[in-house]
Amino acid sequence: MKNLHGDAKDFLMCCGSSKFAAEMAKSAPFSSLSQAVEASRTIWWNEVDVPGWLEAFTAHPRIGDLEALKKGAPSAHWSKVEQSVAVETANVTVMRELSEWNQKYEEKFGFRYLICASGKSSAEILANLQNRFSSRPIEELQVAAGEQQKITEIRLGKLFADRDSFSQTTANQRLGQVLGHIGSSVEESKVSLPSHLSVPNQISPTRPPITTHVLDVSRGKPGAGIPVTLELWNVPSKGGESRGWISIGSSVTDADGRSGPLMAPSSNVMAGRYKLTFGTATYFQNSNSSDDTNGTTQCFYPYVSVVFEIKPAQVSQHFHVPVLLSPFSYTTYRGS
Structure with a gap:
């Protein structure tokens, strides 16, 4: 079984917390994607503090910020892909409301609104943002941290797909089907992947929530x-x-x-x-x-x-x- 390598710079693209990236680099190499994901969960929830969480949130472009998506940050391409459905389904009114609600959210909570946007329309994201606005700050911090972990796991899959010499298109399609909706409200699909890219403890949901x-x-x-x-x-x-x-x-x-x-x-x-x-x-x-x-x-x-x-x-x-x-x-x- 091939080991999966990565340095701090690689893991910083998966999660914008420098503490997270450093700890993941120390834990590498990984014998499987499953092992890498488990390590990421342990590090994110047990070793990264709240300032580290906020650092990771800030590394993401605001949902619907098209100018930020065009910039050449290392993970900008991944952000663009993750928000592609939202951008394609948006109109001027929705984009304006997303901008207004993002501002209101940051004024209330003091940190950037974060959601695992893969597969979600702009209307879904706007409704989610509005619903979460009524949360207590401590609850919302936990929710945002959970969304960050979902994104991290998706990006770990993409990172190691690249290491395994998949074409970028094939990697995005195949891994998107398996990883793109981990813990999200979109139905997951069963896809055959190499054994070292197996997803840990993921069972496709069989019923609606x-x-x-x-x-x-x-x-x-x-x-x-x-x-x-x-x-x-x-x-x-x-x-x-x-x-x-x-x-x-x-x-x-x-x-x-x-x-x-x-x-x-x-x-x-x-x-x-x-x-x-x-x-x-x-x-x-x-x-x-x-x-x-x-x-x-x-x-x-x-x-x-x-x-x-x-x-x-x-x-x-x-x-x-x-x-x-x-x-x-x-x-x-x-x-x-």
Whole structure:
């Protein structure tokens, strides 16, 4: 198995903390990408202090800062690739709002807004920035540090892909599929890579981070055929104008009362307020026509909406939000 080498300058491109880069160089060479990633986690969370974290944050160009992306910093090319989807999906209004919210964020927290931008649109990033703005400084510092570690792991994969003589295009495509969304809200793909570039402890998510099912307690059976929608609350813009709910996905419950996927499978979910809406009137109308009730069972709630909040510290958890339903009442809880 080939050893993976790197000096402090190489590791500084992966993470802008000089302490991190120096400690990684001391730990090199690595027998695999897995070993390098594990070392990076240990160093980042146990040996790099808060000033080192802030140094790393500052090394990144601000999200949406096109001029900074054009500059010739050693990692500028990687930043440009990582923000490519955001740049391609942006318009003048979104770019202006990103700039305004970046400024507000830095004024509140004292450090640069950071997100693992790979695969994320400008609208997704703006919504994430706005949602995180309400966090407490100590919570936000931890979240930003976690985003930096995601970026570091992606870049370690790219660094060692280059060392293994992959073409830059092939390396970006193949490693992007496996590493590009580590811990992000984008579905991961299974790709065959050389053994020394294996990803440590990464299992592709098999379910969305938010799921639900319905049980009709009046009939003692699953609530099948119920329309379900999932929405995310978009925080007010700088002028204070509310934008309301943003649709994420919709489905219909199956024979077991479980909804189909309302969002892509992922190990993480964006912090914020979510709303599940169930089309109960449609369900009871269809049930009355199929049951021997002569249509006498009425529905008091034409629909049921369940609003819940996911905190920044909970973004790696799974949220199962079931509903126990009858024509005149409903109950909800957080399941597992």
